[in-house]
Each structure stands twice: as structure tokens, then as C-alpha cells.
Amino acid sequence: MSAPKTFEPKIFRPEDDGPDRPRRGLDDESLRTQTTIYRDDLLAGQTMLITGAGSGMGKAAAYLAARLGAQVAICGRDPDKLDTTVKLVREETGSEVLAVPTNIRDPEAVEALIDKVHGHFGGIDTIVNNAGGQFPQDAIDFSRKGWLAVIDTNLNGTWWMMQEAAKRWREIGKPGNIINIVANVERGMPQAAHTCAARAGVIYLSKTLATEWSRWNIRVNCIGPGVIETEGFRMYPEEALARFHKANPMKMRGNAWDVAEAIAYLSSPAARFINGDLLIIDGGQAQWGVIWPAGMPDYFSEDGAA
Numbered sequence: 001m002s003a004p005k006t007f008e009p010k011i012f013r014p015e016d017d018g019p020d021r022p023r024r025g026l027d028d029e030s031l032r033t034q035t036t037i038y039r040d041d042l043l044a045g046q047t048m049l050i051t052g053a054g055s056g057m058g059k060a061a062a063y064l065a066a067r068l069g070a071q072v073a074i075c076g077r078d079p080d081k082l083d084t085t086v087k088l089v090r091e092e093t094g095s096e097v098l099a100v101p102t103n104i105r106d107p108e109a110v111e112a113l114i115d116k117v118h119g120h121f122g123g124i125d126t127i128v129n130n131a132g133g134q135f136p137q138d139a140i141d142f143s144r145k146g147w148l149a150v151i152d153t154n155l156n157g158t159w160w161m162m163q164e165a166a167k168r169w170r171e172i173g174k175p176g177n178i179i180n181i182v183a184n185v186e187r188g189m190p191q192a193a194h195t196c197a198a199r200a201g202v203i204y205l206s207k208t209l210a211t212e213w214s215r216w217n218i219r220v221n222c223i224g225p226g227v228i229e230t231e232g233f234r235m236y237p238e239e240a241l242a243r244f245h246k247a248n249p250m251k252m253r254g255n256a257w258d259v260a261e262a263i264a265y266l267s268s269p270a271a272r273f274i275n276g277d278l279l280i281i282d283g284g285q286a287q288w289g290v291i292w293p294a295g296m297p298d299y300f301s302e303d304g305a306a
């Protein structure tokens, strides 16, 4: 038997960590060196299905879950991106991730995904609905197609995943755990009204299902990230990226590992009594600061037009 792999403590690469330098998140090299407080077998015996796991937070969550002993299945639309996660996990842990290219907007594809993961691993314990996204734009200029794309991905896609998983858990009489990655929308977010509408829908859907589905021992919780450096930042102009960290009182950006560790916690036995909740990971942005994903219009600057 080979010796267990050890991970050197390294959270940020200091040369990359200037607050004014827009980044694109943890690359594979950085992910490999992340440390965790959790014990190696925290998630042993669990099967987790993580959507949108070919990049960003989903990839970090898949990698951490595998490191903690879970059997992991992932989906996303782009098979090449999924392959990067499969390869990373294989190289670092020796485990095989099941990658199933799937568009979560397609309910039949989602049904097939749930079937496939159940068939492959014999069940699913935790579903992480992380796939999603939006584009930055003033709401008044949204095209109909753009509005529909964001609602269909973030609200409908997440719902198809939740419903298919829960139907299966009810049918086989097994408990389930759902973690929905949403966004920090408590005070709304200018230039992201479509995603605010969708994420608020997911949050209140989750709170409702947490009650309805508790009779089948299914828990439903959400995580609301603030500004988290990921590949998803490609959607935003440099002007907006340069201000993102100023939208919270800690004046920093989080990283995908911050969210991956919260996902691991909510997947663990330590979270067995947490249901219907929303865990915000945003450095205090919910209390202070405003994000302008498309760049702040002059009107809203302190010395802007009155």
C-alpha cells in the first residue's frame, strides 16, 4: 500500500494576491496544494453529485469531496472541462470521478443523469446544485432570450435536479441532502436582476422543500457566495473586476476553496440538524457594499451626477 499523500499548507500564492489584480481563481496547481481542516475520511461512504464541476467552485468541491473519501459524480455541458476535474482527482487521490455531460436545463437529461449516477454508485447521498451563471447587464436592456437563459439555468435547472433526486430518494426510502449554490441577493444586485430573481426563487423554493421533504429525511440548504475568484470572472469587464473586492468590508475576494469547505461541512454528519438554511460566504457584503458587475455608472458614484 502506498503512503498516504500529504498536503503542504498553502492557501494563497502571495504573488497573485494583490487586491487590485483581477484573477481567475485557483488553477489546478493551486488546488493541489490547498489544505483542509477536515479529517481524511470525513465523507467516506458517501456519494456526491456536483453540477457545474468542470470549473470554479464545483471543481474545487469535487476535488475536496474526493480527497475526503466521497465517491463523486459530476456534470456540466462541456466534456473537456469535466475531464480536467476527472484527471485532477485521479492524479491526486487515485479515485475515479464519474463525469456525465449534461445540460441541467433539459429535464430529461437530468432524469437520465440521476439514473446513471444511481446505477453506477448504487445511490446518491448529496446533490450539490452549483451549475449556473449570468451575464452582467442593466435589466432594462435584457433581451427576452437572455432573461430566459438565466432563469432556465439557475431556477429551472436547479429545480429539475432537486425534483428528480427527491423522487428517487422517496422511491427507494433513502435519506437525501441537497446543497444549492445561489448568490448573495438579500439586497438585490444591480446589473444582475435576472440572477437575483432566479436565486431568490431557489432560496425560497429550498426553504419550502426543507419542510415538505423532511418527511422523507431530505434536507435542503443553500450557500450564498459573495465575490469568489473563479473562471466565471471571464464574464465581467476589467473595470468591474477591479472593484469587486471593495464590495465587502474585508475588502477581499474569496476563493473556490472557501466554498468547497462549506460544501464539505454541509455534506458531513456535523450538519445533520441543519435544514432550510442559507449560509452566506461573502466577507460581510450582505451588510455593506454594492457590486456593479458591469461597472458602476457615474450616477451612483459619490461625486456622480445628482
Ligand SMILES: CCCCCCC/C=C/C(=O)SCCNC(=O)CCNC(=O)[C@H](O)C(C)(C)COP(=O)(O)OP(=O)(O)OC[C@H]1O[C@@H](n2cnc3c(N)ncnc32)[C@H](O)[C@@H]1OP(=O)(O)O
Pocket: 132, 133, 134, 135, 136, 137, 143, 144, 145, 146, 147, 149, 150, 153, 183, 184, 189, 192, 195, 226, 227, 228, 230, 231, 232, 233, 235, 244, 291, 293
Ligand atoms: C451573482 C451576480 C453577479 C455577481 C458578480 C460577482 C461575482 C461573480 C459571480 C458569478 O456568478 S461568476 C460565475 C459566472 N459564470 C457564468 O456566468 C458562466 C455561465 N454563464 C452562462 O453560461 C451564461 O451567462 C448564461 C446566459 C447563463 C447561459 O446562457 P447560454 O448558454 O444560453 O448562453 P448564450 O447562448 O451565450 O446566451 C443566451 C442569450 O443570453 C443573452 N446574453 C448572453 N450573454 C450576454 C451578455 N454578455 N450580454 C448581454 N446578453 C447576453 C443573449 O440574449 C444570448 O442570446 P444571443 O444573443 O447569443 O442569441
Ligand SMILES: NC(=O)C1=CN([C@@H]2O[C@H](COP(=O)(O)OP(=O)(O)OC[C@H]3O[C@@H](n4cnc5c(N)ncnc54)[C@H](OP(=O)(O)O)[C@@H]3O)[C@@H](O)[C@H]2O)C=CC1
Pocket: 051, 052, 053, 054, 055, 056, 057, 058, 075, 076, 077, 078, 079, 081, 102, 103, 104, 105, 130, 131, 132, 133, 134, 153, 157, 181, 182, 183, 184, 224, 225, 226, 227, 228, 229, 230, 231, 232, 233
Ligand atoms: N464566482 C462568484 O463570485 C459567484 C458565483 N456564483 C455562482 O456559483 C456557481 C459556480 O460559479 P463559478 O464557479 O464562479 O463559475 P464557473 O463559471 O466556473 O462555473 C459554472 C459552471 O456551471 C456550468 N454550467 C453552466 N450552465 C450549465 C448548464 N446549463 N448545465 C450544466 N452545467 C452548466 C459550467 O460548465 P459548462 O459551461 O461546461 O456547462 C461551469 O462549469 C454558479 O452558479 C455561479 O453563478 C454566485 C455568486 C458569486
